[in-house]
Amino acid sequence: MSGRRPVRSLAVALLLLPLAAGAQERPEWREWNRPVEPFRIFGPLFYVGASDIAAYAFVTPEGVILLDGGFPETAPQIEANLKTIGSSIEAVKILLNSxxxxxxAGGLAELKAKSGAQLLASAADAPQLEAGGRGDFAWGDQGLFPPVRVDRRIADRESVTLGGVTLTAQLTPGHTKGCTTWTATLEEGGATREAVFVCSTSVPDPEAYRLAGNPAYPRIAEDYQATFERLRSLPCDLFLAAHGSFFGLEEKAERLRKGMGMTHPFVDPEGYRRYVERSEARFRELLGAARASASAAPTTTTNSPSSDGRPASSTSSSDSRP
Ligand SMILES: [Zn+2]
Structure with missing residues (x-):
């Protein structure tokens, strides 16, 4: 009987997990997680995520690199999508995370268990992945997900290669301390395109993020600023990101499906430039307000989650997405 004990303990532990991110209790989370038909974007790159929560598969002769695991509820969709594009979860050799x-990151534990893939993550985000979101600098224990072990920590500008496809980590911290934008030079029929997979530059909850005087993340404002500079420095043809709403996923996917236009819908350097510009303007506005309120009442601000005790993500604006 002792052999059964660990299984039972795990089941009990799972039941005891706070009803947080995995429960999909928010209508907008379900809206972001609608299943969509997977499709090839360019060369080895496929979209295998949901309606807004992105996941990307790089299909190579030596296996698949999978970028992002979505919500826990997105993992089965990603697995099914891999099958639809003629691959499989078992083919995934490397897991990456924005x-x-x-x-x-909610689906990574399941995807890792099913694939046996190695999970590579930035040194600054790895502890959060292994803690299942516990102790987040902004949300405390309010945005939990199944913890997942990180096999290797990667540094800024470090590259990851499989089957002739190379992705490079561009650390773009602020949204999380180890937020990682991935870049890749992709090839299709002799043509090459520079792809940028933006992590996120949003300040999803200005109160909890506390851009000025934040003892949990003293360098937060400097990090965001360096991130905008880094993003501006990256060459970008294919503009992609962790949330589809950042780059107009559904509209571009529809155009790609219909074969409309002379140019590839996802080749959008101008859209990328506008995204960075808009996002930085919003950040500067919030930073100004945070500095003003920090100097007005330096001792009364506290880190607190949104009023209902869940990570804030209630508006439709993509600036507020976690
Ligand atoms: Zn986020």
């Missing part, structure tokens, strides 16, 4: 939030 950042350690429940809506992008």
């Amino acid at each position: 950042h350690s939030h429940f809506d992008h």
